[in-house]
Amino acid sequence: MSRTKKIRTEKEISKKASFASSRVTPDDATAEAVEKYPSPIRYIDLFCGIGGFRYAAKAAFDNLGIKGKCVFSSDIDKFAQDSYEANFGERPAGDITKIKENEIPDFDLLFGGFPCQAFSICGLQKGFADSTRGTLFFDIARIIKEKQPRAFVLENVKNLASHDNGNTLKTIVGALEDELGYHVDYMLLNALDFGLPQKRERIIIIGSKKKFDMDWSFKIEKKKTLSDVLDKKVDKKYYASDEIVKKRKAMHTATEYPSIWHENKSGNISSYPYSCALRAGASYNYLLVNGERRLTPREMLRIQGFPNDFKIVVSDSQIRKQAGNAVPVDMVAKVIEKFLPLAF
Template identity: 35%
Template sequence: MKMRCASFFAGVGGIDIAFEQAGFEIVYANELDKFAVETFKANHKTFIDHRSITDVQAKDIPDFDIMLAGFPCQAFSVAGYRKGFEDKGRGDLYFELERIFIEKKPKVIFLENVKNLVSHDHGRTFEIIKKSLMDNGYHIKHQVLNASEYGNIPQNRERIYVVCFQDEQAMKKFQFPEKIELTATLQNMLEDENTIDEKYFYTEKTPFFDKLVEEIKDAKTLYQWRRQYVRANKSNLCPTLTANMGTGGHNVPLLNVQGKKNTIRKLTPRECFNFQGYPKDFILPNISNASLYKQAGNSVVVPVIKRIAEQIKKVL
């Protein structure tokens, strides 16, 4: 009998895929964004509740053992101007989770967020979250893990993972995974150049094209345009992918493909999902690239979460 998970702020279902790969069953998912729902439906059999979590009553949700939530992080990240719980409608969505777990009493709660959650508002935000969990009988472990060190994914992506158990003994037995060697390279994540559409390539018509040509030299490094200058990511890693890749322009990492006339291009949406460790057969539906880039940037690194899910399974 597989343990049952309910997924909140499910996005395109990255956390769900990781837990399924580790042998859990997803019995319910909730996501408001209609484009993310479309991608979720293309890849999951699970019913997805497309309402705002504020409208979801605990009685609407089938019983489950594990709550999964990559709750909205804009309110807690530098990108969201550090508003935290004052950011009505985003920061306070954590309390919708609290309302549900108080009633449903899952054995385990798994939360994922930006690493700034720990330091936000001088640590007060995270203290409030921890207190809410402990007051409701949960025992907590948390750690910041980088995808490049724990997921064999060449992306510099640090996230905080919070694992909460009702059973104190289970919490004491639970260990976050150990670091693993990074053997995957940028090249492993890139598509065959011959299949890449011209629309991903930059031309002389691109503003500051000359500056890009001057700075962006090879395909073994990923670069970012930083409004005034080009930044190279030296460590053979992809820079942290962000939701604002979907806002167009040069927010998507760039590289220089040798041997073509216009050689500078941006990563494709598929490559961005590769850099999040999604399976090769993950379907990208026929929606705008802007939506797909945003979904990839908002998503999670699947192999890191799979390894945490395996550790949870071990102690249960």
């Protein structure tokens, strides 16, 4: 596949008429899965945060009748480790840059939502090590090179495509294809198209040792609305001050109820029957439910597709950050479910 291909938009995706994967019964799926996949499929969860990929993988494995086992996870953040441990019973390893690739157990599948960083592409380059060293993608690449997994699914922000005039994405795809020998495809996807009430656009990069042709159109049967994820009764502490509410309401009138009001960088207010992208470091009041209150941590987690039994064991400010950093579970679950049959 060419690495100069353009990022396609979700509009282009929706133009694709067909939904390729036909429905199979769980029994069919299990019988097929026994032959096709290693049992269990061993995977690693890099930059694991609070386990968005892990929930997504579980949902996809269940639908495909596959057994999965997480054999390694890593996140540098102590509070993310606390949340992950409370929910999955394993404490992730820390800074991935300090972990030698041969210390990681063998695995079949790699997941990673890695931070986007600039690559140095000036000067004479001899390969990915030259152009990506010192970035967290380099750590993904060196682990793939050593461990040779069957496939990987990576996630990054929309801006990765335009970052450094497209050179960052080009370097990443080039390293995965030309140097590591994988077949690679990628797509810009929006959580809103996967039944979550959040506009969150993310680039998903998939790769496999096997040649594949991914159909990026998805049929979503059940869409969650804001009413499905918002709590009926909310503690007073989440309400903005009278002054802020008054100011917001003087500037904007919503046409939908419930709605989430979004304040952009220039201070303009707009409202939608879904949330704008949750962000880890955003100001406290940039999203207000009905122009009046902040989202609770539980609501934020639901907007990202995390289950209600996800245990919150850190402070409000830490869980807000963690929810803002997470991958939309329902979106990645659909990608994994469609991709695995092509990759194995």
